[in-house]
Amino acid sequence: MIDPQLLREQPDVIRRSQEARGASVGLVDDAIEADARRRAAITEFEKARAEQNAFGKTVAKAPKDEKQALVAQAQQLAARVKELSQAATDAEAAFDQVVGAIANPIVDGVPAGGEEDFVTLRTHGEPKSFDFEPRDHAELGELLGAIDIARGVKVSGSRFYFLKGIGARLELALMNMGLDLALAEGFTPLITPTLVRPEVMAGTGFLGAHADEIYYLPADDLYLTGTSEVALAGFHSDEILDLEGGPLRYAGWSTCYRREAGAAGKDNRGILRVHQFNKLEMFSYVLPEQAEAEHEALVGFQERMMQACELAYRVIDVAAGDLGQSAARKFDIEAWVPTQGAYRELTSTSNCTTFQARRLDIRTRTESGKTTPVATLNGTLATTRWIVAILETHQQADGSVVVPAALRPYLGGLEVLEPLS
RNA sequence: GGAGACGUCGCAUAGUCCGGUCGAGUGCACCACCCUGCUAAGGUGGAGUCCCCUUAAUGGGGACCGAGGGUUCAAAUCCCUCCGUCUCCGCCA
Numbered sequence: 001m002i003d004p005q006l007l008r009e010q011p012d013v014i015r016r017s018q019e020a021r022g023a024s025v026g027l028v029d030d031a032i033e034a035d036a037r038r039r040a041a042i043t044e045f046e047k048a049r050a051e052q053n054a055f056g057k058t059v060a061k062a063p064k065d066e067k068q069a070l071v072a073q074a075q076q077l078a079a080r081v082k083e084l085s086q087a088a089t090d091a092e093a094a095f096d097q098v099v100g101a102i103a104n105p106i107v108d109g110v111p112a113g114g115e116e117d118f119v120t121l122r123t124h125g126e127p128k129s130f131d132f133e134p135r136d137h138a139e140l141g142e143l144l145g146a147i148d149i150a151r152g153v154k155v156s157g158s159r160f161y162f163l164k165g166i167g168a169r170l171e172l173a174l175m176n177m178g179l180d181l182a183l184a185e186g187f188t189p190l191i192t193p194t195l196v197r198p199e200v201m202a203g204t205g206f207l208g209a210h211a212d213e214i215y216y217l218p219a220d221d222l223y224l225t226g227t228s229e230v231a232l233a234g235f236h237s238d239e240i241l242d243l244e245g246g247p248l249r250y251a252g253w254s255t256c257y258r259r260e261a262g263a264a265g266k267d268n269r270g271i272l273r274v275h276q277f278n279k280l281e282m283f284s285y286v287l288p289e290q291a292e293a294e295h296e297a298l299v300g301f302q303e304r305m306m307q308a309c310e311l312a313y314r315v316i317d318v319a320a321g322d323l324g325q326s327a328a329r330k331f332d333i334e335a336w337v338p339t340q341g342a343y344r345e346l347t348s349t350s351n352c353t354t355f356q357a358r359r360l361d362i363r364t365r366t367e368s369g370k371t372t373p374v375a376t377l378n379g380t381l382a383t384t385r386w387i388v389a390i391l392e393t394h395q396q397a398d399g400s401v402v403v404p405a406a407l408r409p410y411l412g413g414l415e416v417l418e419p420l421s
Numbered sequence: 422g423g424a425g426a427c428g429u430c431g432c433a434u435a436g437u438c439c440g441g442u443c444g445a446g447u448g449c450a451c452c453a454c455c456c457u458g459c460u461a462a463g464g465u466g467g468a469g470u471c472c473c474c475u476u477a478a479u480g481g482g483g484a485c486c487g488a489g490g491g492u493u494c495a496a497a498u499c500c501c502u503c504c505g506u507c508u509c510c511g512c513c514a
Contacts, residue, residue: 046483060441074494
């Protein structure tokens with residue numbers, strides 16, 4: 001949710017943001033109007049309520065013989081209060097609805113436009129070239145006995161898979177390497193619940209436009225999370241945090257579930273796009289003025305991981321229209337996937353400024369003792385998808401795969417993954 | 422899954438049976454000051470959150486006793502639903 005004060009005092013900031021996102025600018029004026037109506041309704045109700053409260057005290061103190069007449073009067077007052085109360089509630093709900101539809105104002109510098117309008121901030125490493133015909137990760141996974149797609153489909157349907165043998169170990173190695181980096185940077189590891197209540201799902205903003213991406217269990221009214229970000233954001237909901245010692249950083253590990261409803265026919269081969277995968281996610285709670293610095297820090301950690309995996313990648317500044325409701329800025333890191341001849345997203349890190357925290361009621365205390373919403377940020381540190389880029393990038397002509405040096409300690413010193421035979 | 426108990430302002434509790442004098446007492450912790458003087462204690466005062474109006478600072482009002490409804494002129498207190506916690510029993514990886 002956006003800052004209502006910003007809406008009142010600097011609506012142009014929000015208008016510009018909406019425009020850059022290709023979202024409704026008119027919504028801003030609707031919200032300002034709804035805000036005015038809401039405040040008028042509240043004032044009216046509260047006046048009547050104050051009157052009723054005062055009257056109630058005289059009723060309580062009145063002698064018995066006068067009570068009857070006073071109560072009759074009070075009944076009329078009560079009826080009016082009830083009406084005004086309802087009106088105020090309605091006006092608040094109307095305001096919440098309009099204001100809730102406005103996306104987080106973007107950070108200055110975010111490129112305007114849609115999916116194609118990203119700006120490449122930097123690239124690292126050269127796309128790998130081969131003097132043989134490279135195999136794609138699905139084929140390599142099969143040769144190595146690392147990925148069993150056929151059996152995944154047999155057991156659970158399309159877009160499911162088994163990680164087997166060295167494939168399973170490779171994923172755990174990636175996660176552990178990420179966790180070690182996170183620990184060194186002051187992150188607290190969390191293994192999070194993957195089933196959450198509707199309020200938490202809504203609070204983190206995942207029940208909006210992309211609600212059909214989410215698995216839902218009607219028998220228990222619970223949602224399966226597509227990222228541990230949901231649980232990590234909910235972790236401190238309704239709390240006042242002490243951030244004097246710096247950012248509160250968490251590294252959440254969880255399995256992630258995505259319906260991929262809108263992705264029919266896209267990335268059908270291999271495990272690039274699947275219904276279930278594992279992810280190590282960074283999540284930071286910081287003072288609002290530190291949010292952009294923390295954002296840079298998170299993307300820095302991601303780059304260290306990419307470099308440790310010896311992948312060629314680029315960092316992009318995602319355009320406003322492709323940010324989603326909560327993010328004010330998003331950096332994606334895309335790794336080169338040789339058989340696709342393209343950079344594919346391996347990580348994403350979002351600065352949600354105070355937008356998410358406002359909705360989840362996560363605050364901190366300022367020096368004057370007032371409370372104020374914190375900023376939240378999140379970003380990927382490792383996921384199953386990385387296996388795609390690692391296998392394809394480091395493959396050799398015989399189908400074996402060289403293990404990046406930094407990853408070897410996590411695989412018992414293994415230097416090369418060999419085909420089964 | 423069955424039976425019972427419970428959910429009050431940071432923590433622990435009083436208040437709920439018999440609705441108004443309860444936005445709410447006490448202890449601990451916290452903050453300020455005073456006293457005292459040393460690895461103490463005592464005294465006085467102050468503290469919550471959210472919202473609305475107002476202001477230069479300020480002041481006024483409303484809401485909040487797990488959440489949401491209901492009854493009533495009036496609800497922490499009565500009724501309903503939900504959520505959660507604890508104890509016992511059952512079941513289970």
